[in-house]
Amino acid sequence: MNLRTIFTTFQQNSLSNKQLAFGIGLFLLGFETVFAGGSAGFESTFLWVALLLIIAKLSGIIEKIKQPAVLGELLIGVVLGNLALVNITWFEPIKTDMYVKFIAELGVIILLFQVGLESTIHEMKKVGVPALIVALIGVAVPFALGTLLVGPLLIPKEHFTSLPSNITIDHVYLFLGATLTATSVGITARVFQDLNVLRSKESQIVLGAAVIDDVLGLIILAVVTAIIKVGSVSGLDVIIILGKAIGFLVGAVAIGTYGAPLLTRMLSVISKSGSMKFTFVISFCLFFSYLAYLIGLAPIVGAFAAGLVLDQVHYKPFDSSLFVSEIRSIISRSSTELKSEIEQSLKKHDHHHVNELVASLGMFVTPVFFVLTGMLVDLRTFMQVEILLSGLAISAVAILGKVVAGLGAGKGKNKLLIGIGMIPRGEVGLIFATTGKAIGVVNDEIYSIIVIMVITTTLITPPLLSIVLKKTNIAIDK
Numbered sequence: 212m213n214l215r216t217i218f219t220t221f222q223q224n225s226l227s228n229k230q231l232a233f234g235i236g237l238f239l240l241g242f243e244t245v246f247a248g249g250s251a252g253f254e255s256t257f258l259w260v261a262l263l264l265i266i267a268k269l270s271g272i273i274e275k276i277k278q279p280a281v282l283g284e285l286l287i288g289v290v291l292g293n294l295a296l297v298n299i300t301w302f303e304p305i306k307t308d309m310y311v312k313f314i315a316e317l318g319v320i321i322l323l324f325q326v327g328l329e330s331t332i333h334e335m336k337k338v339g340v341p342a343l344i345v346a347l348i349g350v351a352v353p354f355a356l357g358t359l360l361v362g363p364l365l366i367p368k369e370h371f372t373s374l375p376s377n378i379t380i381d382h383v384y385l386f387l388g389a390t391l392t393a394t395s396v397g398i399t400a401r402v403f404q405d406l407n408v409l410r411s412k413e414s415q416i417v418l419g420a421a422v423i424d425d426v427l428g429l430i431i432l433a434v435v436t437a438i439i440k441v442g443s444v445s446g447l448d449v450i451i452i453l454g455k456a457i458g459f460l461v462g463a464v465a466i467g468t469y470g471a472p473l474l475t476r477m478l479s480v481i482s483k484s485g486s487m488k489f490t491f492v493i494s495f496c497l498f499f500s501y502l503a504y505l506i507g508l509a510p511i512v513g514a515f516a517a518g519l520v521l522d523q524v525h526y527k528p529f530d531s532s533l534f535v536s537e538i539r540s541i542i543s544r545s546s547t548e549l550k551s552e553i554e555q556s557l558k559k560h561d562h563h564h565v566n567e568l569v570a571s572l573g574m575f576v577t578p579v580f581f582v583l584t585g586m587l588v589d590l591r592t593f594m595q596v597e598i599l600l601s602g603l604a605i606s607a608v609a610i611l612g613k614v615v616a617g618l619g620a621g622k623g624k625n626k627l628l629i630g631i632g633m634i635p636r637g638e639v640g641l642i643f644a645t646t647g648k649a650i651g652v653v654n655d656e657i658y659s660i661i662v663i664m665v666i667t668t669t670l671i672t673p674p675l676l677s678i679v680l681k682k683t684n685i686a687i688d689k
Contacts, residue, residue: 256310260579263305266291267578279402281395281637282669284578285662288585296590306586311579318580319642321573323511324496326425327518328566329400342419344619349420349633350392350427353612357388361608365601366657375651382439386652389435390644390661391609393428394421395637395669402673403632408680413625417632420616425639429515430456432643433508439652455506460516463499467520471495489568495521511642584641587648588662589655598656602663609664610634610671628679635672640665 270283291302305311362384399421403414433456474495478487496517503513593599617630644661647653653661 255304256308259305259308259311260314262302263311263579263582264575267582270582277673279635279637279669281581282666284581285585285641285666288582289588289590289662290585291582292586292588293590302586305583311583314576315580315583318573318576318578319511319645320496320500320514321569322577322580323429323514323642324518325566325569325573326422327515328521328569329518339419341619341621341624342416343423344621345416345420345616345629345633346423346427348619349394349424349613349616350431352615353391353609354388354431356608356612357391357605358384359388361605362387365604366660378439378650378652382435382652383657385435385438386643386647387605387657387661389428389431390636390640390647391605391612391664392424392431393636393639393643394424394613394633395635395639399632399635399672402635402676413620413628414632416620416624417629420629420633424633425515426460426519428639428643429509429512432646433503433512436509436646436650439650456508456512459503459506459508459512463513463516463520467517471521492521492569493572509646581641584645585662587645588659593659593663595656598659599663602660603667605660606664606667609636609668625679625683628676628683631672631675631679634675635669636665637669640668 266287267284270287271280273283273286274280292306294301295303366383366387400418403417408414430453434453437455475491478491481487496514499513499517500510501513503516504510613633614627614630616633617626617628620626620629640661644653644658644665647661648658
């Protein structure tokens with residue numbers, strides 16, 4: 212059955228489904244037309260990106276069953292990337308398209324920048340000691356288990372007969388341990404939001420610890436990546452690289468505190484428009500990403516740091532969003548008792564205006580990263596029982612390592628709930644896996660194992676949290 216036959220079949224659907232059928236049929240016909248014409252050159256990237264964005268959004272149907280959209284994007288990418296196994300090679304050129312790869316890389320940079328923007332250093336301080344202890348345990352235990360126990364036991368050296376000359380099996384185990392350390396801030400926050408417990412003490416500890424987790428995890432990623440590149444695991448190298456990471460973060464705070472306000476005042480003299488505000492924050496993100504790369508750290512570390520240090524005070528010289536400006540103009544002519552309350556609400560929306568501007572860019576580039584990441588998964592490796600079992604075993608260790616972290620929450624807290632809330636690895640785990648693949652320390656088998664772990668930890672968290680919450684008396688947000 213060719214695509215035109217499929218189109219005709221769709222058109223024969225019931226009247227209620229005709230619009231959807233027509234859209235899908237037209238999409239397929241257009242697809243056939245492009246491939247019949249032999250699309251080539253960078254212009255084909257327009258098609259690839261359009262397809263990836265549409266498919267990513269369609270995969271969001273997974274949210275209907277209370278699963279995060281990122282899981283759908285990953286799974287649909289796995290499907291697209293393995294259609295060649297059934298002799299459908301339409302999507303294969305996407306894997307090697309350099310322009311698609313660039314957009315995907317920009318997507319992960321923007322994603323980590325957004326994660327940083329959602330938190331501030333001040334907010335992290337308010338979370339307190341429990342979040343720090345939970346984060347430290349949640350990083351140390353999985354890292355140790357992955358590096359010293361799971362790797363050597365479950366992934367024998369025979370799987371790595373073709374490693375690059377500068378990479379040893381110990382590097383592989385180190386990187387595997389690193390991939391187990393992170394907690395997905397986005398997935399964790401979304402789960403608690405869906406379950407209406409964002410205001411509980413437990414959720415605040417989890418979210419605070421997840422942010423700290425990401426900082427520690429990104430530092431570990433930078434340390435391990437640099438160690439692999441220089442081919443040494445000496446203590447001095449670790450100290451130097453760790454010093455670079457800490458020094459970079461300290462320097463980022465200093466630049467954010469003293470340099471950003473000065474830069475915004477200078478730019479606002481030229482223009483106070485929203486476009487100048489957008490230019491400032493994105494340039495700030497990209498500059499920090501390059502700075503991190505320049506000193507040997509992963510660019511995503513710089514992007515996260517840029518988002519973390521930017522505070523609302525940095526945006527004051529610029530104009531407010533059009534919506535906020537119009538509402539302020541209206542209430543300025545009013546003397547109602549609600550005026551003060553409305554102004555407080557507007558300040559909150561004005562502060563989040565930058566997040567909304569960046570989110571718009573993220574909606575464009577970030578899904579490309581996740582779908583492309585899924586496409587790199589080779590399902591043939593899943594057909595190997597040993598790989599599948601290793602993935603499930605590492606998933607169990609990944610879950611255990613985070614559940615144990617809940618013990619650091621202190622008295623009066625639901626430790627099990629906190630531990631479960633730390634489980635999902637999500638996009639951060641995928642970032643680690645993709646980084647490892649790029650430097651040659653992660654082969655197809657290990658990549659598939661990590662993806663199994665990411666999928667498992669992401670899928671299992673919502674139902675587990677729901678079960679625990681039903682058995683406790685934690686207050687639900689109203």
